C-alpha cells in the first residue's frame with residue numbers, strides 16, 4: 001500500500017528544476033505507460049509547476065515544500081486525466097485556450113473503476129470525479145511567464161490534443177508534454193497526422209535555433225535530446241508503411257502499432 005510520502009519520487013535535476021514522478025502503470029497498467037513526469041521550475045521570484053498528475057495523493061504539500069515561499073504558477077500541458085488530477089488543490093490553472101472549457105468542468109474518471117484495488121479505493125473517495133480548480137486562465141502561443149531569473153514561453157503544439165502546449169525556458173529546457181515522449185505515444189486519427197507533424201516540426205525549429213539544451217517530456221525518459229523529435233517525426237511519417245501490422249486494443253478502443261522507438265496508439 002502506498003501513502004502520500006512514498007507515492008511521488010522527487011528528483012533534483014538542476015538547481016532550479018525538480019521532477020516529481022509518479023507511476024502511471026501503478027495507477028492503471030492498461031495505459032501502457034510507466035512514468036508521468038511533473039516538473040517544478042524555481043525562479044528567483046516565482047515557481048512554475050507543469051501539470052498536476054493523476055490526483056491520487058496530495059501534490060501541493062510536496063510542491064510547497066520544494067518551492068519554499070515563492071509564488072506558485074500552475075500550467076497544464078493539456079487536460080487529460082493523468083495531468084490534471086490535482087488541479088483542484090490549486091486556485092488558478094493556466095491551460096491553452098482550446099482546453100479551458102474541459103479543464104473548467106468536473107471530469108469523470110469512472111473508467112478507473114477497473115484499476116488495481118488500492119487505486120480504486122482512493123478514487124472512490126472522490127466518487128470517480130476530478131473537481132476543477134476555482135479559476136482556469138487561457139494561454140495562447142507566445143505567452144510568456146517571468147519567474148525572476150528564468151522566463152518561460154508557451155508554444156502551441158496541437159496533435160495529441162487540440163490544446164496541447166510545450167514550454168521553453170530561457171535556460172534551454174524544452175517541456176514537450178505529451179506531444180513528444182518515448183514509450184507509448186497517443187496520436188490523433190491518421191487524417192490529423194499533419195497537425196502533430198507540424199507541431200513536432202515547430203519544436204525541431206526551436207532546436208535548430210539553438211534554444212534547447214534538453215527535452216523534458218511528461219512521460220517516461222527525461223533530459224533527452226533532439227533525436228526524440230527526429231525519431232518521432234520519422235516514425236509517424238512511416239506509420240502508413242507498417243499500417244498492416246496494427247492490432248486492436250480494446251481498453252482504449254484504438255489501434256496499436258510498434259516500431260523500434262515507440263508504441264503508437266491511434
Ligand SMILES: [Zn+2]
Pocket residue numbers: 080082083178218219
Ligand atoms: Zn499523458
